[in-house]
Amino acid sequence: MMFDRRLVTHFDWVLLLTVCLLALTGVANLYSATSGWAPVGAPIYVKQMVWLSGGVVLALLLSCFDYRHLEYFSVVGYVLTVGLLLVVLVLGKTSMGATRWIALGPINLQPSEVIKIVMILLLARIFGRSAHPLGYSFYDLWRPALLLIVPVVLILKQPDLGTAMMLMFISVSMLVFAGLQRGTFYGLCAVAVSGLSGGWFFLHDYQKSRIRTFLNPEQDPLGSGYHIIQSKIAVGSGGFFGKGFLAGTQSQLSFLPERHTDFAFSVFAEEWGFAGCLLLLLLYLFLIVWGLYVSRRAADRFGMFLALGVTAMIFWHIVVNLGMVIGLLPVVGVPLPLFSYGGTSMVTTMIGVGLLMSVSMRRFKF
């Protein structure tokens, strides 16, 4: 690829700055969340910093790459990833009762994360090619539906309800944006409601107990309700201005579980209070709105759907994680993008950001 002047002049500095600001706040928060730990190897926040740097480099590389080439790659990528999901089920690495990983030498590959990006690309290709002025009907949807259901079922088998849900939320968001006929829309709603109620019987016991616990966390305050209760205490006791950096008692004294991963936001809320949370949420909101803005100004329909899918992915992760942390949604293991510790989440998010930047930079017709 030749160096192109437009790479600099059209570069989406706003997006990069927003992402870096959020991610660095996240690193600082991780520093506080894990300050009481005796480090085994490098401290968590250093590791996260390494992941962040790698992620930024990855995003920059992706932004140089013309996203339009990916339209053709999406089919191959989909087949490969679904294949990997099958492999995971057969000989994956088990962690915390669920089988999600494939060990590739030193790197643990998590195909259920990769499928999110691949699915976005594939759906962007499908929706980008066929514009239905009156919206999609049931008949038009059998192909994308089938393509979605295969990985969703494979992921549910692992079992990983959170990722399966994310995949569906992202796909449905893209579908709704693509437009549905009125009857199809209501029909889909009916399917979703019956699917949710019927799905209860297919849930694992631990998933059922999580939902029961969500409905009434105090029934088992030391067991399954512990996470939610402690998280709400941490967030609520932050008050308006918070307890101060490194001074959150709930988190520093280890009452808050998983405070460096899924519950990282609780630590932030306890130490920075409502004021800090408001700023952070506005920053996230800005990121999402900027993603929609990129999508709206994309050079082509594929780019539009691609940007929209990536934005939906980030949005749903934020909403489900925050909803869980502040007790609005059941506990589902979904990390907060750019904030929770974890290489997988960071890489997936940064790939999305790279794709967004790529779309953003190529918005001008030339």
Add this chain to the structure above:
Amino acid sequence: MGLDSNWRDHPRVQRRFLLFSLAVALVFLLLILRLWYLQIISFERYNERSVRNRTRVLSLSAPRGPIYDRDGHLLVDNRPSFDVSVMRQDVVDASSLLERLARLLPADLDALERRWKEGTRFPVYRPVPLAQDVSRDTVERIQEHSRDLPGVLTEVRQVRNYLAEGDAAHLVGYLGEITEEELASDRYDGYRPGDYVGKIALEKSFESYLNGQAGRRLVEVDVKGKLLRQLQMEPPLPGNRMFLTLSRDLQEAANQAFGDQSGAAVALDVHSGEVLALVSQPTFDPGHFARGIGSDEWQTLLTDSRKPLQNKVLSGLYSPASTFKMVVALAALREKPSNAQRVIDCSGRFELGGSTFRCWKKDGHGPTGLKKALRESCDVWFYQVGLELGIEKLATAAREFGLGAPVGFPLPGEKEGVIPSRAWKRERFNAPWYGGETVIAAIGQGFVLSTPIQLAVMTAALANGGDVYRPQIIRRIENWDGDILLQTEPELVRRAEFSDNAWSLVRQGLVAAVNEAHGTGWAAHLDTVTVAGKTGTSQVVRRKSDEEEELAAEEQQEVPYRFRPHALFVAYAPADDPQIAVAVVVEHGQHGGSAAGPIAKAIFKEYFRLQKQRNKDNAEGDDDV
């Protein structure tokens, strides 16, 4: 991309972007509102919960107040006791743990298993006590092996330290773990399970003074309960200092004089009612209660026929026997002053309505006047005079001395005794009064019953001319700043009114009993101080079925222990300026003079030795100035 050249500006697409943006904003607004609810509206609630999460209140037990004697000698204080207990929830394999402990503790496996089983009745979070008051070495050994002994705790607890072992145990009492019922009562408001409280006597009655106030430590803990730092500390307030009216040395002398006989002795200050010594034998070691008394030991104490747990001074009921004669004599003199010159010929027997009443001296005392009757304790003189006096007048006089009613001792458990009268008998037995019963009552037998403390109060009143004081055991209670919280003043309960002549005649009789030839109380005679006293030999109440055994025993010339009469002796000294009054009962001691007299003598001897020493010290102190 030629599907639709102006697809981007299509109103449907525009509208969808607008709708999506609005939906996103709405969701974020919802999240922000939720955060507002949690962090602003519910802040107080969650903040309180976060504080509760990370803080624990640890109780610091207060040292219990020490107890001193009247001169400031320490009788009871505290010492650390090392206890070994185990947290049930941390134990994986109980039987192997107990086996390992049995090798380290001075307790065998059976005992440990029993305690473990007892402990399983309690809630899980409560440590099960396995051994109490173990040595420092044992504690160190257990701490060394703590890795192999998961859940085992060693704790330090303050326990009572009794400096004079067994002394005044009945008066001081002992401590025990608080019971469920006690916890439920208002009296023990603020106490917690596992606390130790006074179970009887002073420790119980003055619990609120002695207990002190537990301190509190507010500490910060992490999620595992590991203590991180102290946030706040309220030091415990030690219990108040209690000064008794007892004299340590007098108490010791009285105990020693008792030897292994059983019975009771009490010494009172004649002019205030202060208890100078109080002995109830056999006694028990309150220290064993501090160590956690074993159920075997407790059973032994409970079933011992000599009743070591009973405070016999207050609740032992004995016929006053001849010690009662001083009251009879006073009553007779008040009724008929000429009784002072009354001479009755004692033949050793007294006939009334076909019944024969014997004098203790088989051959009789011959012609006997008041003084001789008291000195030699002639029963016939009192039979006659008592019969003439009548039971009602006799009872009135006895009540004036505080007999037949509780003396108001400041501890619970006091018996009131019996001073019979016609009305009493009608109510009690629904039967008329017989003259023979008056005769028997005149020598303090029959229905008449009294406690040693009543006899001591009676004797003190005789000595001081009729003032009946309420016995006191607390001199004062003061806190550690020296503020006096409680101080007792002499409390005059009633007065026994008799003529000066009557007082003096009866006192002379008592002086004669101890100091003249043929006096029954010679055993209490002292060369240095004149003692006035009266002996008594109290028949033991026996059942019909016992009589055969008694007859059989009589042939062997020896009366079985439990049928032997109780020996009584009451006395005061010095006779011309009374200071101390004493009542002694030696159970089954046979003869008042020989068994009880020496104990009274020992008490007097120590009392006046102490007084002499004090005077000497004072004199030396004056010299220094």
